[in-house]
Structure formats: C-alpha cells, structure tokens
Amino acid sequence: MTDLLDKPSRTGARTPVDIDEGALLLELEPEVGRLYNRHASMAQEWFPHEFIPYRLGRDFDKEPWTPDQPRLTGVAQTSFEIGLLTEDNLPSYHRLIHGMFGKGDGAWLNWVGRWTAEEGRHAIVLRDYLTVTRNIDPIALERGRMTQLQQGYDLDAPDTLHGLAYVTFQELATRIAHRNTGRYSDDPVADKIMVRIATDENLHMVFYRDVLTAAIKLEPSAAVRAIVDEVLNFKMPGAGIPGFVRKAAQIAKAGIYDLKVHRDEVLMPVLRHWKIFEIGGLDAAAEEARRRLAEYLEKLDLQIARFEERLAFSTIPRIAAAK
Numbered sequence: 453m454t455d456l457l458d459k460p461s462r463t464g465a466r467t468p469v470d471i472d473e474g475a476l477l478l479e480l481e482p483e484v485g486r487l488y489n490r491h492a493s494m495a496q497e498w499f500p501h502e503f504i505p506y507r508l509g510r511d512f513d514k515e516p517w518t519p520d521q522p523r524l525t526g527v528a529q530t531s532f533e534i535g536l537l538t539e540d541n542l543p544s545y546h547r548l549i550h551g552m553f554g555k556g557d558g559a560w561l562n563w564v565g566r567w568t569a570e571e572g573r574h575a576i577v578l579r580d581y582l583t584v585t586r587n588i589d590p591i592a593l594e595r596g597r598m599t600q601l602q603q604g605y606d607l608d609a610p611d612t613l614h615g616l617a618y619v620t621f622q623e624l625a626t627r628i629a630h631r632n633t634g635r636y637s638d639d640p641v642a643d644k645i646m647v648r649i650a651t652d653e654n655l656h657m658v659f660y661r662d663v664l665t666a667a668i669k670l671e672p673s674a675a676v677r678a679i680v681d682e683v684l685n686f687k688m689p690g691a692g693i694p695g696f697v698r699k700a701a702q703i704a705k706a707g708i709y710d711l712k713v714h715r716d717e718v719l720m721p722v723l724r725h726w727k728i729f730e731i732g733g734l735d736a737a738a739e740e741a742r743r744r745l746a747e748y749l750e751k752l753d754l755q756i757a758r759f760e761e762r763l764a765f766s767t768i769p770r771i772a773a774a775k
C-alpha cells in the first residue's frame with residue numbers, strides 16, 4: 453500500500469505472453485478443481501455480526517457524528533478508511549476476475565463465485581465496525597464509496613499468467629496491510645476483525661499462488677516473464693482513491709505497509725516459493741526478465757535504506773514489533 457510509484461526499474465507496460473490462453477485455462481482446470489476443494493475444506497464460515505460491538509451503537513439522527521467521537525485517530529483511522537474503500541470496489545474486481553478466469557462452467561467459475569462471496573464479507577464487517585464505533589465519519593465514508601465505485605478499477609493484466617501473478621501478490625499485500633492495520637489500531641475488537649479478514653486473504657493468496665505453481669510447470673518462460681512484469685509494475689488496487697499517495701505515505705511511515713514490508717513479507721516469500729531463480733529451461737526473454745528482477749531487488753535494498761534514513765524525521769508513531 454506504500455507509494456510504490458517511485459520505485460526503481462519500472463518497465464512501463466506489461467508484455468503479453470504469446471501462448472494459447474484457452475488451452476492453458478483448460479489444462480489448469482483439474483488443478484484449479486483440486487485447489488478449490490482444498491480451499492473449501494480449509495476456509496471457515498464466519499459471520500460479520502458476531503464481530504461488531506453493537507452495545508456501542510447510537511442513533512445518528514438523534515446524535516450525529518462529530519469529529520471528537522472516534523477513538524481511532526491519525527494513521528490508524530486513515531488505514532481503516534483505505535482498507536474499506538479498497539474492499540468496497542469488489543464489483544470492479546469481480547468483473548476483472550470473471551473476465552480473466554470465468555471461462556466455461558467448471559472449476560474456474562466455481563472459484564470466481566466463491567472468492568467473490570468471501571470478499572463481500574470484508575467490506576460488510578469493516579463498515580459495520582466503523583459505523584457502530586463512530587471511528588470514521590459515516591457521511592465521508594459513504595461519499596468515498598460512491599466516488600470509488602463510480603471511478604471503478606481496472607487492471608492492466610493482458611492475460612491469465614499476468615493476472616495470476618498480480619492477484620497472488622495483491623492478496624498477500626492486502627493480508628499484511630489488514631493485519632498490521634489491526635495491530636496498529638490498539639483496539640482488540642478491530643484487531644480481531646483484521647485477523648479474521650487477513651486469514652481469508654491468506655487462503656486466497658495460497659490458491660492463486662498454487663495455480664501459478666502449476667502454470668509454471670506448463671509454461672515456465674511465459675510464467676516467469678509474467679511474474680517479473682507484475683513485480684516491477686505492482687500497485688495496490690486502492691491506488692485510485694483520492695489522496696491515496698499522501699495517505700499511503702503516512703501508512704508507510706507508520707510501518708503498516710512500507711517498501712521493506714512489501715519486499716520481505718510479500719515479494720520474497722512468494723518468489724522463494726516459486727523458486728523463481730532456480731527454474732530451468734527458460735528461453736532468452738525469460739532469462740532477461742529474471743536478470744531484470746535481480747537488478748530490481750538490488751535497487752530495492754537501496755530504496756529501503758533511503759526510506760529508513762528519512763524516517764528519522766517522521767513524527768508518525770511506528771507500529772510496535774510483531775508479538
């Protein structure tokens with residue numbers, strides 16, 4: 453969620469991979485079916501209303517919201533706002549996911565439906581929590597939602613492999629951002645909600661990561677090129693929210709999601725899982741992409757060091773070390 457706009461080695465547009473998309477989706481279908489069943493056996497049913505402290509609720513017509521009411525302040529409040537507005541944009545994500553994976557009537561489509569239904573809970577529980585606790589102005593929140601949904605969201609992923617790589621990184625990034633937002637809030641109710649959502653996001657990540665693991669075996673060169681493109685061009689889905697760059701900078705300074713978190717907790721665990729630097733038999737274009745990835749990761753070290761030097765001048769409290 454940090455401002456990743458000024459990161460090094462941006463390549464600009466993603467390059468579509470030259471493979472038969474329909475054949476790849478079809479070949480992956482049995483594995484998608486197996487991973488869907490695994491997901492369904494691991495995912496626990498949960499109910500947003502059980503997480504909300506309704507005893508704190510008061511009627512807004514009798515007692516309107518005022519700025520002195522929130523217990524969450526500063527970056528904790530900003531991070532909840534960005535988190536909810538990002539989850540709110542589910543109609544756009546559904547359109548994209550359906551466009552990429554919703555072909556046919558088999559396992560892919562089952563996943564698209566299941567994933568969408570699970571994601572829907574996230575905005576429900578966040579909005580209910582923020583409204584009942586009066587932690588954010590509900591009018592500003594609703595106006596933010598209207599702006600966000602009318603603007604919509606588009607992902608410039610030209611094909612299945614790019615799409616799979618993007619959603620793997622994005623689900624993990626969202627998991628970490630939500631988890632750290634909960635911890636930063638210093639509110640046990642908020643923390644419990646964020647742990648619950650983060651658990652969902654993790655299972656989503658694991659599903660996409662493992663579908664792409666199967667795709668690497670089928671199309672190693674094309675998959676490596678897609679992964680590298682997505683690492684080099686990564687942007688959070690909330691990047692279109694008004695004031696996002698300023699808010700993301702605060703969230704980075706707070707340590708909820710900064711470049712170091714992005715590298716150490718999102719990029720590297722997934723790249724290591726795919727054994728990206730050990731995949732053999734790549735064509736020249738994929739080898740070249742892998743070289744650019746190594747170069748990018750090296751430059752990221754410098755970028756992180758510079759950010760940490762600048763932190764000395766920040767007045768925003770940093771997140772406490774993970775317990």
Ligand SMILES: [Fe+2]
Nearest residue numbers: 539571574653
């Ligand atoms: Fe979500």
Ligand SMILES: [Fe+2]
Nearest residue numbers: 623652653656
């Ligand atoms: Fe998710």
